[in-house]
Amino acid sequence: GTYIDIGDPIWECPHCKAMIWFSLCCSDGKIQLPLLHEPPHPLNHLLFNNQDPKTKNFQQYIRIYNLMFAFTSPGIKFDKSYNTGKGPPTFRIHRQTHHLIGSLLPMPNNPPKFAQLYIYDTDNEIINRLSQNPLIIIAIKDMLDHHNHYAQRFRMARDKLHYAAVPDLKMKLISQRQTDGRLYNLPTTTEVVSLIVGDEHSADKRDIIIEKKSGLLKRIHELHPAYLPLQYPLLYPKGEDGYKLNIPHKDHANIDAAKRKQVTLCEYFCYRLQSRTNEAQTILHSRRLFQQWIIDGYCMIEPQKLNYVRQHQQQLRVDKYINLTGSNDHLETLGRDRGKRIILPSSFVGSQRYMEQLYFDGMAICGHLGFPDLFLTMTCNPTWPEIQRKVTQSNLTPNNCPDIITRVFKIKLNQLMNDLKHDNIFGNIIGYIYTIEWQKRGLPHAYILIFLHPSNKPKHNYLKLCPTI
Numbered sequence: 479g480t481y482i483d484i485g486d487p488i489w490e491c492p493h494c495k496a497m498i499w500f501s502l503c504c505s506d507g508k509i510q511l512p513l514l515h516e517p518p519h520p521l522n523h524l525l526f527n528n529q530d531p532k533t534k535n536f537q538q539y540i541r542i543y544n545l546m547f548a549f550t551s552p553g554i555k556f557d558k559s560y561n562t563g564k565g566p567p568t569f570r571i572h573r574q575t576h577h578l579i580g581s582l583l584p585m586p587n588n589p590p591k592f593a594q595l596y597i598y599d600t601d602n603e604i605i606n607r608l609s610q611n612p613l614i615i616i617a618i619k620d621m622l623d624h625h626n627h628y629a630q631r632f633r634m635a636r637d638k639l640h641y642a643a644v645p646d647l648k649m650k651l652i653s654q655r656q657t658d659g660r661l662y663n664l665p666t667t668t669e670v671v672s673l674i675v676g677d678e679h680s681a682d683k684r685d686i687i688i689e690k691k692s693g694l695l696k697r698i699h700e701l702h703p704a705y706l707p708l709q710y711p712l713l714y715p716k717g718e719d720g721y722k723l724n725i726p727h728k729d730h731a732n733i734d735a736a737k738r739k740q741v742t743l744c745e746y747f748c749y750r751l752q753s754r755t756n757e758a759q760t761i762l763h764s765r766r767l768f769q770q771w772i773i774d775g776y777c778m779i780e781p782q783k784l785n786y787v788r789q790h791q792q793q794l795r796v797d798k799y800i801n802l803t804g805s806n807d808h809l810e811t812l813g814r815d816r817g818k819r820i821i822l823p824s825s826f827v828g829s830q831r832y833m834e835q836l837y838f839d840g841m842a843i844c845g846h847l848g849f850p851d852l853f854l855t856m857t858c859n860p861t862w863p864e865i866q867r868k869v870t871q872s873n874l875t876p877n878n879c880p881d882i883i884t885r886v887f888k889i890k891l892n893q894l895m896n897d898l899k900h901d902n903i904f905g906n907i908i909g910y911i912y913t914i915e916w917q918k919r920g921l922p923h924a925y926i927l928i929f930l931h932p933s934n935k936p937k938h939n940y941l942k943l944c945p946t947i
């Protein structure tokens with residue numbers, strides 16, 4: 479048959495100017511965040527120029543360059559077992575991520591790491607930062623020293639420790655912001671970090687106090703506005719704020735009735751994941767770092783959802799589950815003695831009850847309708863013209879654009895389901911089950927089971943008639 483092209487994302491959201499195929503950008507204008515500005519030189523050159531061999535090196539190893547300048551340790555346990563053989567790299571992580579920050583100075587006999595590199599032995603900084611192209615490293619270092627709030631404060635701490643010999647210097651990463659989070663994401667240096675001599679009593683509970691020298695790592699809360707900029711200096715080159723609490727929704731007709739009037743983490747990431755003609759593409763063009771940023775984002779959102787479940791056990795009526803699973807409890811008795819048991823309801827995507835629920839639903843459908851008649855697989859093809867046009871226009875490759883890939887796939891899957899359900903391409907259908915999975919190459923694919931109406935049971939071998947999708 480003929481190929482049905484879904485076209486380019488040329489529809490501009492009237493509220494936030496995102497160029498989209500379908501709307502998930504700003505909840506119909508409820509969300510407004512400050513637009514990202516062009517990154518300073520040389521980052522703009524390194525990210526967007528494709529001719530210079532130096533930029534090729536930077537683009538390929540952007541995660542390493544970012545890690546060299548990150549102020550916090552990512553605390554991510556990467557599962558490398560997936561990256562065997564060919565194909566684009568896959569990010570797979572274990573457990574929760576923790577962004578950790580150490581003291582200003584390293585402990586005796588330990589090499590300086592992360593933020594300590596801004597302070598300790600800076601005469602040999604480039605050698606300490608190791609590997610990769612030294613010219614690029616120098617250029618990035620100069621850029622951050624010139625533009626980045628956090629880098630500037632750490633340098634100031636260095637000078638104080640070095641020249642003034644302050645006995646007890648601490649640094650406070652401030653969590654509160656006075657400005658309206660819808661309009662401003664670039665606070666002044668003094669708003670984000672303060673240097674403290676002696677004791678500090680006025681700290682907010684989310685503020686981070688960095689000691690002069692201690693063997694302890696401090697965890698930065700994912701709702702601290704410095705959480706993302708400290709981990710991704712190349713994506714937030716000036717030290718722009720990441721997500722923060724209490725960003726109000728924009729005024730809209732139903733705001734008084736709305737249960738929630740503030741931007742959530744999920745809404746923050748939805749907004750940032752959009753491409754706008756009037757906004758810098760720093761994050762969207764950061765290739766492998768973009769993928770890490772997305773995963774990090776997911777890991778920031780999930781604890782919020784888990785927290786909600788923990789605090790709303792009664793409303794979620796999980797008590798009714800307890801008897802159902804009582805017989806499985808023997809192994810957990812020890813654990814239950816120690817702490818409170820939290821039940822993840824079946825509405826929590828990915829939980830055991832969620833999987834069981836779907837499985838039982840699937841079995842119930844089969845029990846009612848009999849065996850499925852057709853089994854279809856739809857695989858995302860990175861050479862689909864819509865994907866190719868969009869990524870070449872941005873000088874990227876499909877494996878650097880999981881956002882484009884998943885959106886195009888979902889539109890085409892919806893189209894196929896529409897063809898099956900309403901256009902009856904295989905005849906009248908009375909039921910279907912489908913699931914979307916990700917191959918290890920990062921491409922989504924769907925398995926679809928079709929139950930045909932008895933009058934439409936296949937007389938032909940449909941597999942031969944099935945168009946290549």
Ligand SMILES: [Zn+2]
Nearest residue numbers: 491494503504
């Ligand atoms: Zn929008």
